[in-house]
Ligand SMILES: Nc1ncnc2c1ncn2[C@@H]1O[C@H](COP(=O)(O)OP(=O)(O)O)[C@@H](O)[C@H]1O
């Protein structure tokens with residue numbers, strides 16, 4: 001992550017939050033803080049007082065803390081951003097990928113979440129529009145702090161519509177998502193977990209999703225899709241499609257799906 005990426009990243013967050021882009025002095029505070037310069041130093045360059053720079057910094061850290069759900073200050077700005085920054089997809093600002101492989105998907109710190117939330121989850125899975133009957137139960141869970149923070153930020157702060165979690169079999173994709181649900185179950189009106197290991201037709205899959213949402217499926221596939229999109233628009237929904245690779249046609253190029 002270089003200083004230009006930092007400024008772009010912060011600008012995007014501040015714009016989403018306030019509707020305004022960073023001005024020159026705010027940009028200088030972000031750049032200067034990233035480069036570990038003092039407020040005094042930044043103030044001299046811009047011919048303003050140190051207090052003025054301090055006020056601008058305080059406002060920025062507060063906005064960033066709210067947007068990212070982390071306590072951000074001058075002293076931890078760089079380390080926090082380095083930890084949570086993930087490149088967005090070039091195709092869409094609202095679609096992100098976590099792409100793991102054996103080398104890069106591992107984080108050494110241990111995550112100590114209490115079991116209390118997992119227990120709450122088990123109670124809540126019985127809630128009407130939460131269908132986690134096909135989701136695995138987690139017994140042990142370690143690390144993945146960064147990945148969980150990224151998912152939380154994208155889904156809960158940025159309302160990202162589609163996230164793909166990719167990586168070799170056994171790397172922990174399913175477990176990561178299940179843990180995310182355990183920690184955030186209260187945030188969603190609808191949660192549906194389905195595996196596509198033995199995929200059924202789109203028609204049947206959508207019937208299934210609509211039934212869980214207590215909707216009588218319409219006749220045509222088009223109408224059913226409209227019905228489903230209405231639900232997705234009006235309620236906070238999380239739909240997990242695990243083992244997605246099974247809807248590709250084996251030995252064909254990417255993008256060739258089974259009917
Ligand atoms: N963060 C983790 N902490 C502890 N065990 C894990 C973790 N992630 C995965 N595992 C274990 O590794 C195995 C494979 O994980 P899984 O989520 O099924 O991988 P994938 O979905 O990528 O194929 C499972 O037995 C799971 O319990």
Ligand SMILES: [Mg+2]
Pocket residue numbers: 173174175242243
């Ligand atoms: Mg899996």
